Amino acid sequence: MKKTAETAYRVPLFDRIFPPKTIVLANGHSVKQPRSRMPLITLIIVALIYMSIRLTGFDLGIIARRGHQFTVILTQIFSPDVFNIQAKTFESFGLNPETVNFFSIFDGRWWEALWYTMQHSFAPNVFGPLWDTVRMSVLGSFIGATIALPIAVAASTNINRNRVSVTIIRLILNIVRTLPTLVIAKIFALVFGLGTFAGTMAILVFTLGVITKMMYESIETIDMGAFEAMESFGANKFQAFWSACMKQILPTYLSYCLYALEMNIRAASILGYVGAGGLGLLIDERIGWRDYNGLGTVLLMLFILVVTIEQLSQYLRRKLS
Amino acid sequence: MTQKQSNIVTPPRPLSIEETYNARPQRWWLYTLVVLIVVVLLVWSAGGVQYKGVTTKGTDVARGIAQGLLHPDWDLLLGRINEDTSTTQLFGLTVSTEGVPYLLFQTIAIAFLGTIIGGILAIPVSFLASDRIVPKWLATIFQLLILLIRTIPSLVWALVWIRVTGPNAFCGVVTQSVCSIGMISKMYITAIEDLDVRILESLDASGCNGFQKIRCGILPQIVPNFISTVIYRFDINMKDATTLGIVGAGGIGAPLIQCITSSRWSMVGSYLFGMILLMMVIEYLSTRIRNRLTRG
Numbered sequence: 017m018k019k020t021a022e023t024a025y026r027v028p029l030f031d032r033i034f035p036p037k038t039i040v041l042a043n044g045h046s047v048k049q050p051r052s053r054m055p056l057i058t059l060i061i062v063a064l065i066y067m068s069i070r071l072t073g074f075d076l077g078i079i080a081r082r083g084h085q086f087t088v089i090l091t092q093i094f095s096p097d098v099f100n101i102q103a104k105t106f107e108s109f110g111l112n113p114e115t116v117n118f119f120s121i122f123d124g125r126w127w128e129a130l131w132y133t134m135q136h137s138f139a140p141n142v143f144g145p146l147w148d149t150v151r152m153s154v155l156g157s158f159i160g161a162t163i164a165l166p167i168a169v170a171a172s173t174n175i176n177r178n179r180v181s182v183t184i185i186r187l188i189l190n191i192v193r194t195l196p197t198l199v200i201a202k203i204f205a206l207v208f209g210l211g212t213f214a215g216t217m218a219i220l221v222f223t224l225g226v227i228t229k230m231m232y233e234s235i236e237t238i239d240m241g242a243f244e245a246m247e248s249f250g251a252n253k254f255q256a257f258w259s260a261c262m263k264q265i266l267p268t269y270l271s272y273c274l275y276a277l278e279m280n281i282r283a284a285s286i287l288g289y290v291g292a293g294g295l296g297l298l299i300d301e302r303i304g305w306r307d308y309n310g311l312g313t314v315l316l317m318l319f320i321l322v323v324t325i326e327q328l329s330q331y332l333r334r335k336l337s
Numbered sequence: 338m339t340q341k342q343s344n345i346v347t348p349p350r351p352l353s354i355e356e357t358y359n360a361r362p363q364r365w366w367l368y369t370l371v372v373l374i375v376v377v378l379l380v381w382s383a384g385g386v387q388y389k390g391v392t393t394k395g396t397d398v399a400r401g402i403a404q405g406l407l408h409p410d411w412d413l414l415l416g417r418i419n420e421d422t423s424t425t426q427l428f429g430l431t432v433s434t435e436g437v438p439y440l441l442f443q444t445i446a447i448a449f450l451g452t453i454i455g456g457i458l459a460i461p462v463s464f465l466a467s468d469r470i471v472p473k474w475l476a477t478i479f480q481l482l483i484l485l486i487r488t489i490p491s492l493v494w495a496l497v498w499i500r501v502t503g504p505n506a507f508c509g510v511v512t513q514s515v516c517s518i519g520m521i522s523k524m525y526i527t528a529i530e531d532l533d534v535r536i537l538e539s540l541d542a543s544g545c546n547g548f549q550k551i552r553c554g555i556l557p558q559i560v561p562n563f564i565s566t567v568i569y570r571f572d573i574n575m576k577d578a579t580t581l582g583i584v585g586a587g588g589i590g591a592p593l594i595q596c597i598t599s600s601r602w603s604m605v606g607s608y609l610f611g612m613i614l615l616m617m618v619i620e621y622l623s624t625r626i627r628n629r630l631t632r633g
Contacts, residue, residue, distance in 0.1 A: 065453065068446035072506035072587065079501065079511065086501045093497070151382035158379060194616035195609075196590075198492075198580045202597055203402065207395040212386045286492045290583070290594070296492070303496045315489055322488045 092308035138310040142317050148212050149294035153280035156219025161273045164224050168231030193225035197283050201292040212293035223276045230272050238264045267336045274329040281325050405606025414607035437611035444588035448574040451513025456567040459518045463525035487519035495581045506587025513574050521570050528562035561630045572623045
């Protein structure tokens with residue numbers, strides 16, 4: 017199926033409609049300068065923007081008129097009730113909030129005030145759902161990633177030579193990946209009942225879709241020499257893959273797993289919104305009650321969790337590569 | 338191989354393969370530790386996640402969804418207008434606001450506008466967050482801002498914005514504009530940090546003025562990168578727009594979840610059908626455009 021250079025090059029449609037400008041050089045040669053695509057692209061984008069504005073009812077006036085509402089909510093979110101209560105308690109425990117600094121930790125009253133704050137703020141209610149979120153993502157990521165590896169191997173063209181099965185597997189994976197996590201969680205919440213199990217299953221499916229795609233893409237780039245050599249010794253496909261390819265893909269695989277865990281913590285935090293357990297439940301409830309200080313506390317703790325896990329995972333991933 | 342061997346004291350005679358193999362670095366304690374940590378984590382997580390069995394409705398739900406996907410509601414899928422569908426005028430056409438085509442186009446519009454606005458807003462943010470351009474303290478502040486935007490789930494942003502804009506598609510646009518800044522800026526910063534500034538010197542030498550230096554020295558380096566980032570984010574925003582719909586920020590999410598809750602499976606089927614098809618087309622197109630951009 018080798019094509020010659022002449023037949024391989026097809027003049028793009030654009031150049032046929034707007035023929036390129038011909039410039040005659042000083043030495044008599046002529047070169048063709050294709051017309052700029054910029055005007056056409058700009059025109060298309062402007063038209064799309066106009067259509068989108070009509071479709072979505074885009075209106076900056078609303079923001080100008082009601083924008084202060086957003087700042088009100090944001091100020092409340094950014095003064096989580098942990099801090100509010102802390103300032104008050106410091107005073108009642110005989111501490112001046114202005115002079116509290118690092119050295120106050122040697123003062124027994126500081127610890128009492130902190131303990132009191134923790135008990136009377138919204139924070140103690142957050143821990144349960146927070147750990148649920150972590151549990152769901154850890155378990156979901158682990159199981160999802162474990163199942164993903166064999167499927168990824170089966171979906172990579174250099175190991176599975178059967179065109180039909182590769183296409184079918186990839187099609188199914190594509191469909192799985194197009195479904196938003198929240199929709200999957202909603203369906204699982206109906207099937208398995210409300211709670212963390214539904215969330216874990218949703219995370220599992222999501223992880224499966226993401227890791228499989230990234231894995232089969234990297235499996236296809238590995239060096240197949242060792243695999244072929246093993247096969248020529250008489251090893252079966254599994255043995256050959258295990259000893260020749262596993263070493264090559266393991267670091268990538270582990271780094272993808274950590275990356276998936278990172279994403280999953282963030283994804284799991286909203287699953288509760290559809291009843292699949294975790295922080296989402298709390299977020300929904302706080303917003304429903306318009307308790308934005310409490311929401312701030314929830315978000316603060318989520319922020320700390322996500323940043324910690326991200327730093328840890330980035331450190332480990334750097335070690336892996 | 339050479340690195341590993343350099344640690345070994347050179348013996349009087351060269352090592353045989355087997356001896357080299359046996360002298361390989363042994364890190365079993367590290368592996369044991371990692372496995373132990375993973376096992377502890379798993380046991381701890383498994384303890385908190387209880388399997389309570391399939392609900393009595395559960396099997397019906399699974400069967401319903403399968404049936405709905407096989408027999409979607411064609412009137413809904415094609416957006417045909419009945420006497421009881423609510424309609425709206427759009428570009429001189431009467432369209433059903435419940436129909437899949439309208440909702441899908443609205444979802445695309447939300448993601449499109451959100452991505453473009455986010456992509457534009459991210460340009461100043463990313464320049465201000467890159468410590469190659471601004472002082473370190475300013476960069477740190479903006480990096481923290483980016484981190485904050487990325488950490489707060491988009492659903493929360495949507496729920497907050499709904500209080501401002503009301504539950505409509507506009508809320509989705511505003512939310513996506515804000516949320517996109519986080520990731521887009523992060524990737525813009527990498528592009529800015531990879532800039533080759535030596536080219537500016539050569540342009541200087543050839544007598545270019547400041548504007549020409551930016552036009553010919555900076556823009557060609559970062560524009561493909563920026564566009565590729567924006568298209569990638571559009572992909573994500575498409576999926577996110579559906580999620581945001583669930584809280585009422587327009588698009589296909591809200592009707593889909595309502596239909597799932599009220600077990601109207603043929604409608605669920607048609608919504609899912611349209612969504613899956615659209616996502617696949619968008620993903621295919623965006624991958625193609627990005628591949629062309631990276632190849633130049």
